[in-house]
Amino acid sequence: MTLSPDSLHPDSQHPEAQREQRLNDLLPLLRQLIPTQYIITEVEQLRAYECDAFTTMRQLPLLTVLPDTIEQVQHVMRCCHQLDIPVVARGAGTGLTAGSMPVENGVLLGMSRFDQIYNIDPDNRTALIGPGVRNLAVTEAAAVHNLYFAPDPSSQLACSVGGNVAENAGGVHCLKYGLTVHNILELEMVTASGELITLGSAALDAAGYDLTAILTGSEGLLGIVVRIRVKLLPRAESCRVMLAAFATIEDAGQAIAAVIGAGIIPAGLEMIDQTGICAIEELMHAGYPVDAAAVIICELDGGEAEVEDELQQVIQIFRELHATDIQIAEDAEQSTRIWAARKAAFPALARLAPDNYIMDGTIPRRALAQVWKQINLLADQYQLQVVNVFHAGDGNMHPSILFDSSNEEEHQRAFELGTRILELCIEVGGTISGEHGIGLEKINQMCLQFNPQELAQFHALKQAFDAKTLLNPGKQIPTLARCAEFNGLHVHNGEMPFPHLERF
Amino acid sequence: MPVNPMTSSEESLADQVIQAYRDKQPLRIVGGGSKSALGHTVTGTDLCLNHYQGIINYEPSELVITARAGTPLHIIEATLAEQGQMLGFEPPRYNNKATLGGTIACGLSGPRRPYSGAARDFVLGCRMINGKGERLNFGGQVMKNVAGYDVSRLMCGAQGTLGVLLDISLKVVPRPQLEQTLSLECDETQARTLLNNLGLKPLPISATCYQDGQLCIRLSGSESAVMAAAQFIGGEQQIGGEQLSGDEALTGREQLWQQLREQQLPIFKQPFFWRLSLPPATGPLPKEIVEQQVIEWGGAQRWITSQADPETVWNLARSLGGHGTRYGTDESLRQPLEPGLFKLSQQLRTSFDPERILNPGRLYPTL
Numbered sequence: 001m002t003l004s005p006d007s008l009h010p011d012s013q014h015p016e017a018q019r020e021q022r023l024n025d026l027l028p029l030l031r032q033l034i035p036t037q038y039i040i041t042e043v044e045q046l047r048a049y050e051c052d053a054f055t056t057m058r059q060l061p062l063l064t065v066l067p068d069t070i071e072q073v074q075h076v077m078r079c080c081h082q083l084d085i086p087v088v089a090r091g092a093g094t095g096l097t098a099g100s101m102p103v104e105n106g107v108l109l110g111m112s113r114f115d116q117i118y119n120i121d122p123d124n125r126t127a128l129i130g131p132g133v134r135n136l137a138v139t140e141a142a143a144v145h146n147l148y149f150a151p152d153p154s155s156q157l158a159c160s161v162g163g164n165v166a167e168n169a170g171g172v173h174c175l176k177y178g179l180t181v182h183n184i185l186e187l188e189m190v191t192a193s194g195e196l197i198t199l200g201s202a203a204l205d206a207a208g209y210d211l212t213a214i215l216t217g218s219e220g221l222l223g224i225v226v227r228i229r230v231k232l233l234p235r236a237e238s239c240r241v242m243l244a245a246f247a248t249i250e251d252a253g254q255a256i257a258a259v260i261g262a263g264i265i266p267a268g269l270e271m272i273d274q275t276g277i278c279a280i281e282e283l284m285h286a287g288y289p290v291d292a293a294a295v296i297i298c299e300l301d302g303g304e305a306e307v308e309d310e311l312q313q314v315i316q317i318f319r320e321l322h323a324t325d326i327q328i329a330e331d332a333e334q335s336t337r338i339w340a341a342r343k344a345a346f347p348a349l350a351r352l353a354p355d356n357y358i359m360d361g362t363i364p365r366r367a368l369a370q371v372w373k374q375i376n377l378l379a380d381q382y383q384l385q386v387v388n389v390f391h392a393g394d395g396n397m398h399p400s401i402l403f404d405s406s407n408e409e410e411h412q413r414a415f416e417l418g419t420r421i422l423e424l425c426i427e428v429g430g431t432i433s434g435e436h437g438i439g440l441e442k443i444n445q446m447c448l449q450f451n452p453q454e455l456a457q458f459h460a461l462k463q464a465f466d467a468k469t470l471l472n473p474g475k476q477i478p479t480l481a482r483c484a485e486f487n488g489l490h491v492h493n494g495e496m497p498f499p500h501l502e503r504f
Numbered sequence: 505m506p507v508n509p510m511t512s513s514e515e516s517l518a519d520q521v522i523q524a525y526r527d528k529q530p531l532r533i534v535g536g537g538s539k540s541a542l543g544h545t546v547t548g549t550d551l552c553l554n555h556y557q558g559i560i561n562y563e564p565s566e567l568v569i570t571a572r573a574g575t576p577l578h579i580i581e582a583t584l585a586e587q588g589q590m591l592g593f594e595p596p597r598y599n600n601k602a603t604l605g606g607t608i609a610c611g612l613s614g615p616r617r618p619y620s621g622a623a624r625d626f627v628l629g630c631r632m633i634n635g636k637g638e639r640l641n642f643g644g645q646v647m648k649n650v651a652g653y654d655v656s657r658l659m660c661g662a663q664g665t666l667g668v669l670l671d672i673s674l675k676v677v678p679r680p681q682l683e684q685t686l687s688l689e690c691d692e693t694q695a696r697t698l699l700n701n702l703g704l705k706p707l708p709i710s711a712t713c714y715q716d717g718q719l720c721i722r723l724s725g726s727e728s729a730v731m732a733a734a735q736f737i738g739g740e741q742q743i744g745g746e747q748l749s750g751d752e753a754l755t756g757r758e759q760l761w762q763q764l765r766e767q768q769l770p771i772f773k774q775p776f777f778w779r780l781s782l783p784p785a786t787g788p789l790p791k792e793i794v795e796q797q798v799i800e801w802g803g804a805q806r807w808i809t810s811q812a813d814p815e816t817v818w819n820l821a822r823s824l825g826g827h828g829t830r831y832g833t834d835e836s837l838r839q840p841l842e843p844g845l846f847k848l849s850q851q852l853r854t855s856f857d858p859e860r861i862l863n864p865g866r867l868y869p870t871l
Contacts, residue, residue, distance in 0.1 A: 121785075122700075122704060123700040123703070123784075123785035124783045124784055124785045125703055125704070125784075126783075145704055146704050146705070147704065167650065168650045168654070170648050174647070174648065175647060178621070178625065179648060181625075181654065181657070182621060182625050191844075191848075195844050196844075197842070197844045197845050197848060198842070198845070199845070201781070201825060201826055201827060202783040202825035202826065203781040203782050203783055203784075203804055203825060203826035203827065204617065204618060204622065204781060204784075204801065204804045204805070205611075205622065205661075205781050205827075206781075206827060207827040207829070207838050207839045207840075207841060208838070208841045208845065208846075208849050208867070208868075209658060209661070209662055209666070209849050209852060210611070210624055210657060210658055210660055210661055210662075211658075211845075211848070211849075211852075213624055213654050213657035213658055213660070214653055214654055214655070214657070214658045214852075216654065217650045217653070217654050218653055222653075233706075234703065234704050234705055234706045234707075235706060236706045237705075237706050257565045258565075260565050260566075260567060261564060261565040263588060263678035263679075264678075265677070265678065302706070302708075302725075302726075302729055303706070303708070303726075303728065303729040303732050303733070304732070305728035305729070305731075305732055306725065306726045306728045306729040306732075308728075309726060309728055310726075362644075362646040362647070362648050362649060363646065364563075364566050364568075364645060364646060365565065365566055366563065366565065366566060391648075394646070394647035394648050395646050395647065395648070396646075396647075396648045429644070429645055429646075430644065430646050431644050431646055431648075431649040431650075431651045432651050433649070433650045433651045434646070434647075434648035434649060434650065435648050435650055436650070437650050438650070438651060438652070442651075446651060446652065449651050449652075450641075450651075450652060453638045453639075453640060454640045454641065454642070454652075457634060457638070457640055457655070457855075457856070458652055458653055458655075460855035460856070461653055461655070461852065461855050461856075462653075463851075463855060464848065464851035464852045464854065464855040465848065465851075465852075476652070477652065477653075
């Protein structure tokens with residue numbers, strides 16, 4: 001299995017010659033409106049842009065532009081449109097699926113200079129910001145009004161809101177407070193041909209189609225977002241975090257379903273398996289019980305009395321399901337420690353193996369224990385270690401496959417195991433990606449979830465926005481040819497995967 | 505128009521679309537017919553969804569329901585209520601014929617919308633027929649899903665012009681333990697100031713309505729949360745040095761929300777009325793344009809009557825950062841889109857419905 005981008009431009013056979021030619025054509029045009037110091041062409045400097053946080057895939061761009069006005073972005077798009085040069089937008093580069101990895105001889109459009117918060121409007125509870133503003137910076141700026149921006153991916157210290165929009169980022173609180181799509185009102189977007197269009201509005205809806213919904217999570221394939229109006233929420237009065245240990249995966253899985261079944265929507269509901277617990281504990285010393293098969297982190301928020309009521313209910317549910325150890329954070333410091341440890345899960349894993357391949361499948365909660373067990377069986381079969389960290393409340397699983405990419409055979413095995421895990425997610429009625437996106441990393445697995453007609457509809461939709469296929473080409477939606485090849489490799493005994501599944 | 509025999513199989517629905525695509529003949533998508541006045545009149549052969557019914561999957565602990573588009577809304581709501589759950593966006597029904605498909609296609613949300621989300625916020629996935637008669641599946645039954653473009657949310661409010669909805673999966677929410685309505689005598693500016701202040705606090709407000717000098721606030725949630733909030737709001741409310749007279753736990757107010765949700769208040773009985781969707785903190789609207797008004801959604805949705813011509817009302821809404829729709833007995837009139845956005849919308853429509861056969865002109869005459 002290869003993971004190279006689809007070849008999109010017929011003249012890509014001579015990349016070096018093409019690079020030379022494109023630089024000669026494009027640079028004079030760009031410089032008409034963009035200061036020279038905003039254009040990077042030195043190969044050594046371009047290395048900083050050759051990948052996102054999925055570092056196993058890299059590609060040097062033709063050049064990187066770092067504009068700081070909307071007019072400059074429009075100019076870049078017009079020049080590239082005129083010359084048929086692909087453009088990949090990039091926020092903070094914290095993506096996990098090579099979504100902002102450059103394409104060969106394409107322009108990398110860095111949005112980091114769009115880092116202004118133009119206004120915080122406490123009466124309307126909105127903030128108008130540039131796409132380069134860091135996720136956490138919005139919350140920090142709104143804190144004075146007792147407001148915050150709800151999406152909180154683990155990378156929130158560094159990731160940009162523009163990137164959150166591109167990926168429809170979630171985080172640990174989205175069961176109750178929604179994904180990025182639920183927390184933005186208006187987007188200003190520059191089209192592939194350089195036109196500026198406003199989607200959504202400062203009100204709660206807009207006339208015409210809901211284009212904010214389609215833009216969110218479109219991974220830079222439909223337009224370049226240059227300004228964002230986000231929704232802000234009031235901070236809950238009270239918030240309690242608890243950590244409960246379980247001796248079996250089944251009990252932990254049932255505990256999750258029982259909490260939701262009782263009509264409680266926790267602000268956060270996370271589950272970590274034993275390998276994860278040990279890795280995190282070694283790095284963070286947060287007091288996680290290292291002998292448990294699984295721990296659940298449950299955060300309840302709301303009014304003082306309400307939270308107290310729910311806390312007692314949850315404790316009872318956990319006890320009934322044989323929770324062995326229930327820790328309740330007594331103050332903000334203890335809560336922060338529990339969460340900080342959870343959010344450090346991926347850095348903690350980095351200590352266990354040179355590389356880790358993070359999956360992002362989402363499954364119905366009812367299948368949690370079953371899938372968890374099957375993942376462990378698969379891991380044994382593939383002789384690789386898999387660590388499970390789940391956003392259990394919304395069924396979003398993050399099994400991490402540990403491997404060493406310097407061992408080509410092991411690398412290959414890790415990717416195959418990943419595919420098997422995602423197949424499993426689809427099989428139980430889930431999806432291959434809950435929040436990390438597809439990018440290039442999961443593009444083959446898209447072929448498992450969507451049939452050719454559905455993929456063709458996706459391509460047609462993209463054409464409506466980007467007739468020349470210049471925006472982040474080759475990402476997110478696989479070509480039909482690619483899927484034919486992938487599914488061909490993947491067919492067992494002449495059968496499609498999951499023949500028993502209804503293909504809608 | 506000739507009416508096709510009612511049908512309940514998705515194959516036959518897809519066949520009708522395929523035929524219409526080949527013949528380039530427009531189709532008028534019909535559910536229960538309760539919302540026909542929410543767009544322009546469509547001329548075409550009826551494609552009837554009202555017999556395509558049934559709840560396909562509902563597991564309360566998953567907080568998800570999947571049902572066929574023709575399923576009557578009241579059946580879905582009754583099924584959820586049995587399990588102590590509900591649709592979080594409180595959609596209007598208008599009458600017992602209203603279907604799930606029509607509700608989602610029209611993107612209708614009720615009084616709870618600003619506090620718990622719009623119809624589109626609860627859509628998790630759908631199966632649909634595009635304008636070529638292909639049956640396609642987007643999204644799923646899980647809360648988080650970023651595989652491919654979010655086509656199922658796009659269907660919300662598209663009124664069938666991008667596809668015929670077959671099955672829809674929605675996130676559902678627990679019913680609140682308790683609901684209580686507070687009412688305060690105040691003028692519009694005081695009401696706005698109060699709501700702006702309350703908006704910065706995490707209160708379990710689930711609806712607001714201001715009309716004729718009275719602000720009503722509905723609280724929903726656990727008993728402890730509602731009681732605490734009622735005490736807070738119903739207690740000392742000083743706006744501009746003036747003490748507002750709060751009236752706790754007014755009985756009989758519950759029907760206000762029903763009337764608001766189902767559009768049964770007097771303003772909705774006018775031959776024409778407007779829905780203005782505005783940033784919530786927008787100040788009082790000019791008296792020379794607005795006659796009667798009912799303000800809900802914390803200020804974000806304003807129902808008005810006006811003698812002014814549509815252009816004037818649209819310009820007003822636009823200047824305030826929002827938009828307006830005029831409703832009438834037969835048809836409604838949407839605010840025109842900016843040219844760039846309109847062109848993009850046309851291209852988008854063509855990508856789903858190349859022959860423009862699905863509800864043509866329903867949203868805009870040339871879309």
